[in-house]
Amino acid sequence: MDNPVIVAIDGPSGTGKSSTSKAVAAKLGLSYLDTGAQYRAITWWMLNNGIDVNDPAAVADTAGKAVVVSGTDPLDPQISVDGVDVTMPIRSQEVTAAVSAVSAVPEVRSRMVEYQRAAAASAAAGIVVEGRDIGTTVLPDATAKIFLTASAAVRAARRSTELNGTVSVAATQEALTRRDAADSGRKTSPLAMAADAVEVDTSELTLDQVVDRVVALVEQKLATVR
């Protein structure tokens, strides 16, 4: 039997990682893992349990307590913490504002990386894993590595549309740029493109075009290794 296919999709917020990863996984018959949702879930748990998310020692001390369980169906991605379905609440502005601080704490990262490698190892046909450090740190031997980019203005416009215009594009862009800087500047496993990743700028592409390009890149890679 062929080895499982591992596709790593990294990049900053709003570049299309989730939409692309789900569609690529569905097209190729692979599992799907949203690692950003896992960092959001543990952040939700910290906020819900009154942990000061700006105190790295308090976050580190409690990082091992939350039990995060991620579904890997690209058509119905779900996530729970301690048995509570948090698929919706992890998208709140409060969680979004706190997630970079929580995900910078090494104890949080080591626990999440353990979950992520276990999910990849148990995906029979293979998996599409999206995040910030999948190609560099979590799954450096991935079959194909893609790094999605887009201009800050395009990303902010996409996010603002998602929020039905309740937050202005300017405020969204400012928050997004701040999170990019925190995610790229942290010591442990920052947001970065792997040396052997292929960059796809999605600013001027439709989602279908991005998906087709990524599927073609995966098929190209498979043709060389199989």
Ligand SMILES: Nc1ncnc2c1ncn2[C@@H]1O[C@H](COP(=O)(O)OP(=O)(O)O)[C@@H](O)[C@H]1O
């Ligand atoms: N190529 C694209 N063109 C236009 N809109 C897109 C494109 N890719 C994604 N989107 C939209 O942009 C928003 C952010 O996409 P998402 O996949 O959540 O990005 P990420 O996971 O990188 O944060 C979503 O509302 C999505 O529908």
Ligand SMILES: Nc1ccn([C@H]2C[C@H](O)[C@@H](COP(=O)(O)OP(=O)(O)O)O2)c(=O)n1
């Ligand atoms: N592999 C990952 C994935 C996400 N993170 C952190 C950093 C990100 O700002 C948050 C949230 O990620 P998520 O992919 O949900 O963010 P967006 O939906 O793209 O805005 O989690 C990380 O540190 N490492």
